[in-house]
Amino acid sequence: MSDLRELYQELVLDHGQKPRNNRPIHDCDHEKGCTHREGYNPLCGDKLTLYVKSDGETLDDLCFEGSGCAIFTASSSMLTEALKGKSIAEVREIMDEFIGMLTSGEKVADPEGLGKLAVFGGVKDFPARVKCATLPWRALESILASRENAEGTADGAINSNEDQTG
């Protein structure tokens, strides 16, 4: 299982079994700067609600509820830890790099720039699992896009199925 040890590193197992920020934000309201987004992987049943609270400059709080595999749970948990308190511009950069690391054909120049999140680099070798890791990031992407677009603040649902083939 040498390859699998790459995929399921200690960090992933730890966050997969004891996810951080695994809670809802009650009364998540746009007026109060809170947006939530549901995400589904229709083929495997992974489910997520990602909550983001922001003053428009930084992400003050991120948390999630959901059920899914260890890769999905760890990715969601580590997303919330890594991005809390970061500026929206920094978040965008990390998000694009993370999604690029798993879905683009090219090697990411500096995966170390992702810090602990680079642990998910190995997922790319398991195409069927890419969508597990990207689901919370696709939900975040959708939240950021809707916040940017004044009309698009409606809470909706997304899925990361297009990432399936990696």
Next chain:
Amino acid sequence: MDPVKTATEKRGLEFLRQGGALADFPLLRDARAKEKLVFLDSAASAQKPQVVIDAVDRLYSSEYANIHRGVYRLSQVATELYEGARGKVQNFLGAAKSEEIVFVRGATEGLNLLAHSFVRPRVKAGDEILITQMEHHSNIVPWQLLCQETGAVLKFVPLTADGELELDKLPELLTDRTRVLAVSHVSNALGTINPLAEIVRLAHEKNVPVIVDGAQAVPHLAVDVQALDCDFYVFSGHKLYGPTGVGAVYGKMEHWRAMPPWQGGGDMILSVTMEKSTYAEPPACFEAGTPNIAGAVGLGAAIDYVNEIGLDNLTAYENELLAQGNEILGQVPGLRIIGTSAHKAAVFSFVLDGVHPHDVGTFLDSDNIAVRTGHHCAQPIMDYFDIPATTRASLGIYNTTADLEALAAGLLKIRKFFRV
């Protein structure tokens, strides 16, 4: 080899116990030799025996032309092969006439055909369509679409904790507004074999016709549509060791004759003017366009293959595997089987404490054990058991006890890795 033994005896129960069928399946035989593949996903789609591959190859190599059209001999050869396959399906299902068999792309298309041409003309707003909580999405969504279109109401027979249908509820769910009952013969996610004859009897007492989704049943047990008295029976070729893209619908001739066509095109008409067309007799009027000729011929070869071994032998063998599997998997701590009916096909859907099915699937794959993980296109079942997904090991003609032992060993390794 004893020359006195007939072919059927040679390829019977003992042949299956020894894993003899594996040698008939080139993909499995070669992959087993190279990487010890253990294939436990036949309920999704079964592997193909050489005889099926050969039949398709032979058709395209030396017997192929379009059917029902040419006066030339080659077209007649192809037509005879295609219609011969219809006869094989007829005998396989115990239908009275081969004209009662309509070829389709698969069970999903068959159910959509019936929703459109059989049920839709019978349904008005407020009428009821009855299905069950154990259906595959393909026997749910066409009915939801029909309900949205007509204002009919979709109702379902609930499940029990063992994954059986709560049949006590059936009589009260069959009302004078019920226009059809659509039910699976065998559940893809649970393995439960439903008591179909009794279900049909109860429905017919209320004059409700019954459509049976037999996609998961035909690879495991002998079907006799006349004994069951069901109105329609639908199945896919690819789960029965046949090619993809072909399946069949059995229907009672009185129903076929009363049904409007579904798709229009060539081969389903008697005459066409610019104003109107008159339609051919069933089954031709339900097979518009050039059909999947090679698929039908391959399906015929698959039916021959299964018949040579004998469905009774196959059922008996799978019952042995089911009992052994329950025992072998029962020794894996923290494993819970979902679907524990006493009447089951050889399907093990399960959850493992502390490890999500997707993680289980990836780890088993690293041991070259192929299983399905997820909701198996049956989300209402997952909701009923309050689980997001299961791991499913589904067995076929080529599996043996050793495959179940490999599965259990793989699961024990996973528990160790995840420290659960």
